[in-house]
Amino acid sequence: MRYIIIGAGAVGGSIGGRLAGAGHEVVLVARGAQHAALRDGGLRLKVPDGEYTYRLPTVEGPGGLDELRADDVLVLAVKTQDTVGALQAWGPAPVAGGGTAAERLPLFCAQNGVEGQRLALRVFRHVYGVCVWLPSTFVEPGVVSAGGAPLTGILHLGRHPHGVDETVRLVAADLDKTGFFEAPVVPDVARWQYAKLLTNLNNTVMALSGPADGTEAAAAVRARVRAEGEAVLAAAGIAYASVEEQQAVRGHKVDLVPLDGAPRTGGSTWQSLARGTGTIEADHLNGEIALLGRLYGVPTPLNELLQHLANTFARERREAGSMPIAELAALADQAVAFVQEP
Numbered sequence: 001m002r003y004i005i006i007g008a009g010a011v012g013g014s015i016g017g018r019l020a021g022a023g024h025e026v027v028l029v030a031r032g033a034q035h036a037a038l039r040d041g042g043l044r045l046k047v048p049d050g051e052y053t054y055r056l057p058t059v060e061g062p063g064g065l066d067e068l069r070a071d072d073v074l075v076l077a078v079k080t081q082d083t084v085g086a087l088q089a090w091g092p093a094p095v096a097g098g099g100t101a102a103e104r105l106p107l108f109c110a111q112n113g114v115e116g117q118r119l120a121l122r123v124f125r126h127v128y129g130v131c132v133w134l135p136s137t138f139v140e141p142g143v144v145s146a147g148g149a150p151l152t153g154i155l156h157l158g159r160h161p162h163g164v165d166e167t168v169r170l171v172a173a174d175l176d177k178t179g180f181f182e183a184p185v186v187p188d189v190a191r192w193q194y195a196k197l198l199t200n201l202n203n204t205v206m207a208l209s210g211p212a213d214g215t216e217a218a219a220a221v222r223a224r225v226r227a228e229g230e231a232v233l234a235a236a237g238i239a240y241a242s243v244e245e246q247q248a249v250r251g252h253k254v255d256l257v258p259l260d261g262a263p264r265t266g267g268s269t270w271q272s273l274a275r276g277t278g279t280i281e282a283d284h285l286n287g288e289i290a291l292l293g294r295l296y297g298v299p300t301p302l303n304e305l306l307q308h309l310a311n312t313f314a315r316e317r318r319e320a321g322s323m324p325i326a327e328l329a330a331l332a333d334q335a336v337a338f339v340q341e342p
């Protein structure tokens, strides 16, 4: 199989690099400065076992390929807010030399949340979810780091929202065989992704108030945000894997190792803010909970607040981590009081 990594950033670059390192054919897809750096200098992957450079075919879109092949596997690793753009480019994808129609190819969404798969199913027939547990960082154009050891990441895979087929087994086997991923094939990948969504609700808290906030105030905000998420999923009848189930798989297999020259950061939303990308994933993390809350009549003041504040930070390019946790906690109290008013 040939792996086409659409969005060769932190997660996509880590997966693509490790697959290439294990001898697989990999094509990287990126835009702008990242495309230029990957094309000219290769992909530099900083990991606990060393630093590797992979010189791989790199394109900006399907037009850069001669053709799509029947053995191509698309891995969509762009941030959720960039999914529609990527699907518009790749979905109908008539490529120069003809070949296989992209919409018939398997598309694996290696993304946070669940919205990516829903969008992809409007265009692609064979959509797979990947529940990505892979702490990684976009260091600078052409360079990504992934600090998990002994494994780089744990990637639960399955057809979205549920189901297993031969393709997912083959992809999981390729990932497993790199030696750097554990890739359990699960019959209910959405259940794992909703569990991860609950964890990712904290991404905005970290992005606003700093990555390494071990204070009681931060823990209290996180607990309240998660409790809202759990109440919403319960009301919507959406099942999610328990913390114990997740820990049983994860164990200490992706413990973080400090990497020379690669800054330790606070999750993907923090990184987006720190890079000043102008957009973040909050609409599909806290915003997913707020949406479900409205659909099922469950108040979600904290998640709405976090969605709003984080989007404002991104739009105004405010400094990541610059809101003291006490200020965030006070705003959270006000938001809760506001919805409780008669």
Ligand SMILES: CC(C)(CO)C(=O)C(=O)O
Residues within 6 Å of the ligand: 112, 132, 133, 134, 135, 136, 200, 203, 266, 267, 268, 269
């Ligand atoms: C928690 C983590 C790092 C795991 O992959 C993540 O999902 C994120 O930063 O978005």
